Amino acid sequence: MKGTQTPAEESAAEARLVAALRERGQRVTSQRLVIGRLLRELDRHVTAEEVLRRASEQLPGVSLPTVYATLDLLTELGEARRVSVGGPVLYDPRVEDHAHVRCRECGRVEDLDVPLDAGRALGAARAAGFAPETAELVVEGRCAACAAAG
Known part of the structure; x- marks a missing residue:
């Protein structure tokens, strides 16, 4: 898009x-x-x-x-x-299942394009007695700009 x-x-x-x-x-x-x-x-x-x-x-x-x-x-x-x-x-205007990456320093959030199957996590949550609606995968760390800045 x-x-x-x-x-x-x-x-x-x-x-x-x-x-x-x-x-x-x-x-x-x-x-x-x-x-x-x-x-x-x-x-x-x-x-x-x-x-x-x-x-x-x-x-x-x-x-x-x-x-x-x-x-x-x-x-x-x-x-x-x-x-x-x-x-x-x-x-996020992107509604299909996808992962995110977040910089712990500046807070920047971007999409991470990797195959994502939330079905297993949602199934495990149901088995544990939860009524899950969505699952999110977030990878945290430092973005390239923050890492380069020191």
Whole structure:
């Protein structure tokens, strides 16, 4: 994706969001559509505050609670992924199972492209009496920039 969606791909993504909202009985609002579009355009892990700064350009008066509520709704609809890897909660437009790498010094979080099968971990959690929803794999260490800085 990396912010290079064609107009047809963006139109299809927005149509999917509209359909998902309607299927859940949710209103289709300009705020939800703009925030969904921004998340896809940014195409990286972002905080709600970052989304608020960008959304404010198009939606004067939008509030941080509205951005959080919308990002959480997008997560429930499968249009975003909530990533909690230490530090602020991040929202990721990449929703399929994947791992993350996090720098312990600067806090940078990136996707890590490795085959990931969360099924075994989720199965083990169920066997232990949990009702798991998701599984995250996070590799922590120092990013190249922090390692080079000393």
